[in-house]
Amino acid sequence: MTQAIAIGDQAGTATAVELRSVTREYGSGQARVRALDGVSIGFPAGSWTAVMGPSGSGKSTLLHCAAGLEQCTSGQVTLAGHDITAASDDRLTTLRRGTVGFVFQSFNLVGSLTAEQNVALPIRLAGQRVSKKDVRAVLAEVGLGERLRHRPRELSGGQQQRVAIARAMAMRPSVLFADEPTGALDSHSARTVLGLLRRMVETIGQTIVMVTHDPVAAAAADSVVFLSDGRIVDRLAHPSAREVADRLAALEG
Known part of the structure; x- marks a missing residue:
């Protein structure tokens, strides 16, 4: 069964990411597990979409x-206008470096590097020239312009996550994927x-796809x-945290 959902209501809005009839299976035979079951969904450019569901629902x-x-x-995945369904590992690596940013629950910062060096790291790995001016500008954007030379151990959890976001944004990605970005943080x-x-979406039109278990987030x-069970079962536009919590409780019940 295929579910087709387009996020956003504006006609003519460009789609940053699109999945068409996507199935993802693990294992084989009787041990085969279908994590995604014919999912079709589009994420418009400049939008922020949260993905939720019970444990094992297929959101990650x-x-x-x-x-x-x-x-x-099976199925097709288009990312920033590129069909990546059958792309080689080398092609995917190149595409991700220039198109995609990642933020995870664990900040994944290099402990021996300063905030400035951590942000510059993906630029260096992509073989590009590092502009200190640009690196410092993106740190300033996340409110850490005065923490350039601080190492992760000298920063709070929230500050470390902001460094991780700055690092993800250093390449100016088309899409920012976030997996439980607030899961390790205090309120x-x-x-x-x-x-x-939110400011990134509103000021620079950043596209964000975020997996979370937190109704507030x-x-x-x-x-x-x-x-639920690898299928899209509902969608809410601009919901309150209570509406999200109630819908999630119904799915888990």
């Missing part, structure tokens, strides 16, 4: 397939990070998509 698999971290078993730091993501997005 959806993110991984959309970002090219995993290949789907104050989480609000700061969510506010930063999900309510900060433009739309929330709900998965």
Whole structure:
């Protein structure tokens, strides 16, 4: 069964990411598990979509397939205008470096590097010249212009996550994929990070696809998509945290 959902209501809005009839299976024979079951969905450019669902619903698999971290078993994935369904590992690596940014629950910063060096790292790995001016500008954008030379151990959890976001944005990606970006943060730091993501959407038109289990985080997005058993079962536009929590409780019940 295929579900087709387009996030956003504006006619003519460009689609940053699109999955068409995507299935993702693991294992074989009787041990085969279908994590995604014929999912079709489009994420418009300049939108922020939260993906939610019970444990094992397929939300992280959806993110991984959309970002090219995993290949789907069947179906088609288009990312920033590129069909990545059958792309080689080398092609995917090149595309991700220039098109995609990632933010995870664990900040994944290099402990021996300063904030400035951590942000510059993906630029160096892509073989490009590092502009200190640009690196410092992106750190200033996330409110860490005075923390350039601080190492991760000298920063709070919220500050480390903001460095991770700055690092993801250093290449000016078409799409920012976030997997539980506030999961390791206290409520104050989480609000700061969510506010930063909102400003990115509103000021530079950043496209964000975010997996979260937190109704408050999900309510900060433009739309929330709900998965269950590998299928899209609902979508809410501009919901309150209570609406998100109630819908998630119904799925888990």
